[in-house]
Amino acid sequence: MDKKLTNVLVSLAVILVIFAVVMFALGTTKSLGPFNFSVDQATLVMRFVFVIIGLLIAFAVYYFTRENAAWEVGTREVVWMAIGAALYAVFSWLFNGTVFVVPSLSQVSLRPAIAIPMFFGYAFGPVVGFFSGAVGNMFGDALTGFGLSPQWSIGNGLIGFIAGMALLFKDKKKSMDTVLWVSGVLAVLTVLLFFFNRDVQNGFYFAASEPVSIFAGLTIVIGFVLVLVVRFAFASNENIAAAVTWGMLGNIVGILFASLSDIFINGFSLAAAVVGEFLPAAGPNLIFAAILVPLLVGAYAAVQRQSGR
Amino acid sequence: MLVAWRYSKREKSLIQWFDPRAWIMFYLCFLFSTLAYWDVRYLLPFFVIALIVLFTSRVKWWEIRRAFIFIIGFVFFFTILTFLTGRGGTEIYKQEHLIRQLRASFSIFGWVPTLDITVERSFFAVSQFVRVFSIAIMTILIPYSLNPALYGITFKGLRLPDKIAYAMDLTMRFIPTFGRDFQLTMDAQRARGYELEKISGGLIAQVRKLGPLIVPVTIHAIIGSEDIIDAMDLRAFGVGPRTWLDQLTYHRRDRILVAIGVLIFVVSLVGGFVGLGKFWVPPELIKLAGG
Numbered sequence: 001m002d003k004k005l006t007n008v009l010v011s012l013a014v015i016l017v018i019f020a021v022v023m024f025a026l027g028t029t030k031s032l033g034p035f036n037f038s039v040d041q042a043t044l045v046m047r048f049v050f051v052i053i054g055l056l057i058a059f060a061v062y063y064f065t066r067e068n069a070a071w072e073v074g075t076r077e078v079v080w081m082a083i084g085a086a087l088y089a090v091f092s093w094l095f096n097g098t099v100f101v102v103p104s105l106s107q108v109s110l111r112p113a114i115a116i117p118m119f120f121g122y123a124f125g126p127v128v129g130f131f132s133g134a135v136g137n138m139f140g141d142a143l144t145g146f147g148l149s150p151q152w153s154i155g156n157g158l159i160g161f162i163a164g165m166a167l168l169f170k171d172k173k174k175s176m177d178t179v180l181w182v183s184g185v186l187a188v189l190t191v192l193l194f195f196f197n198r199d200v201q202n203g204f205y206f207a208a209s210e211p212v213s214i215f216a217g218l219t220i221v222i223g224f225v226l227v228l229v230v231r232f233a234f235a236s237n238e239n240i241a242a243a244v245t246w247g248m249l250g251n252i253v254g255i256l257f258a259s260l261s262d263i264f265i266n267g268f269s270l271a272a273a274v275v276g277e278f279l280p281a282a283g284p285n286l287i288f289a290a291i292l293v294p295l296l297v298g299a300y301a302a303v304q305r306q307s308g309r
Numbered sequence: 310m311l312v313a314w315r316y317s318k319r320e321k322s323l324i325q326w327f328d329p330r331a332w333i334m335f336y337l338c339f340l341f342s343t344l345a346y347w348d349v350r351y352l353l354p355f356f357v358i359a360l361i362v363l364f365t366s367r368v369k370w371w372e373i374r375r376a377f378i379f380i381i382g383f384v385f386f387f388t389i390l391t392f393l394t395g396r397g398g399t400e401i402y403k404q405e406h407l408i409r410q411l412r413a414s415f416s417i418f419g420w421v422p423t424l425d426i427t428v429e430r431s432f433f434a435v436s437q438f439v440r441v442f443s444i445a446i447m448t449i450l451i452p453y454s455l456n457p458a459l460y461g462i463t464f465k466g467l468r469l470p471d472k473i474a475y476a477m478d479l480t481m482r483f484i485p486t487f488g489r490d491f492q493l494t495m496d497a498q499r500a501r502g503y504e505l506e507k508i509s510g511g512l513i514a515q516v517r518k519l520g521p522l523i524v525p526v527t528i529h530a531i532i533g534s535e536d537i538i539d540a541m542d543l544r545a546f547g548v549g550p551r552t553w554l555d556q557l558t559y560h561r562r563d564r565i566l567v568a569i570g571v572l573i574f575v576v577s578l579v580g581g582f583v584g585l586g587k588f589w590v591p592p593e594l595i596k597l598a599g600g
Contacts, residue, residue: 079537082480119527296527
């Protein structure tokens with residue numbers, strides 16, 4: 001077995017052990033200081049099986065694509081990682097209400113910067129995407145004066161990472177359709193949760209203590225429809241369609257990861273995490289993705305034609 | 310062309326007396342310890358540490374003026390917002406004691422603007438201000454006191470792999486440059502009649518308006534990267550283990566600093582688990598409010 005494969009296996013095993021300790025040992029206690037690890041004991045084994053399946057999927061993706069060029073990190077990737085992260089940090093800082101206040105509508109936060117990790121992931125691969133999202137979010141928050149929140153950095157990293165997984169599939173059309181289905185199902189599920197929990201408050205700092213508005217709850221559907229429009233309007237230009245659909249999946253999975261982790265970190269309920277945090281963040285992001293990512297992909301294609309690289 | 314942060318070597322500066330790796334570790338410990346507390350009594354020592362660091366850093370006021378005014382405004386804005394709406398504290402305190410209720414003498418479509426000043430809200434605002442401001446002071450000072458030539462070796466010294474350390478180094482160097490590029494692009498677009506501030510059109514039209522700012526800056530950065538990539542390739546980047554021009558060595562003071570940081574962190578973590586440092590309001594005030 002080569003060294004890289006052993007490394008990946010070891011890190012996955014470590015993650016599994018951490019989960020086992022948290023779920024089986026800490027899960028029985030109600031809460032531990034600021035953390036809440038309590039796990040429903042009746043479905044404990046079932047939940048643990050899901051963790052194992054998740055890790056197996058991660059390993060399978062790596063194992064079957066390990067010869068793929070998308071995982072390579074050379075000089076170009078190092079520079080692109082830095083550029084992506086710096087751009088994401090600068091744009092987040094500028095649009096976090098410092099230089100511009102992008103008018104925010106009915107408790108929806110607007111973060112145009114989100115197009116950067118999606119575009120960098122799609123154009124330059126999952127590793128560049130992950131670094132741009134995670135490190136860019138870290139520096140952006142530090143510049144604004146928010147401090148760090150590691151789970152949101154990882155979530156932002158996942159956005160770029162998943163956007164970059166488009167490169168791993170040979171058949172772009174087929175993979176795009178699968179991605180559309182998966183994202184559609186996730187969007188519908190979260191919106192259903194919203195309609196069953198209409199009284200949950202918007203979890204973001206700047207929103208007043210009001211329940212999540214209908215508009216905020218439904219932005220994810222609006223975003224999904226916009227992505228669908230882009231997907232079929234640019235059916236002839238596969239690059240734009242694929243960048244937008246994969247960016248959408250990245251956005252849904254990444255933000256879902258960050259909000260669900262708040263169940264453990266801040267002791268939120270499932271409804272508070274999904275309705276209060278996920279929907280007001282992920283929905284508007286999708287609208288930005290559907291509009292700004294095609295612009296970036298189109299402009300980059302023109303640059304490539306000109307420079308021949 | 311790269312633009313740099315306003316770093317300069319400062320004599321007798323406390324931050325610069327330490328090894329940058331030790332300082333970053335101390336900073337992380339400080340940050341995560343602060344986040345464990347909402348009790349203003351526990352937050353005050355952190356605030357004092359931050360102020361000591363600020364006043365011994367020898368950074369001149371005019372250098373950090375802009376950044377500071379912005380942060381102070383930002384922290385104030387959010388503190389006042391949470392104070393007015395009561396938002397943010399609701400997970401932390403359950404019961405509110407009213408000091409005074411201000412009611413507007415007019416009504417807008419049947420809605421009378423009312424402001425409830427409660428003990429909890431006021432103290433939550435104070436705690437929040439102290440907490441966020443301590444973190445902000447410590448964060449702002451880093452770019453002013455960390456030598457750009459040492460970024461790479463600092464991250465390498467924190468056990469990151471060569472390539473990631475170099476990418477972090479480049480990221481920190483690119484941030485001020487892209488900030489400048491953004492400003493230039495915006496001025497250029499304004500000169501051509503571009504108006505971002507003009508709010509008109511629907512959501513989609515407004516988002517599209519951002520295109521002329523985001524696209525040129527991003528594409529310009531990518532085109533510019535070719536020169537950097539060529540320069541790095543010509544120097545055989547990534548072929549073997551990397552050596553760095555400067556070397557860092559830990560002194561005794563650095564070990565002491567890291568030890569103090571770790572100690573603060575462990576104490577805070579244990580305190581947090583035991584349940585110390587939760588949101589606190591002086592009981593006298595509650596009595597005063599008639600609770």
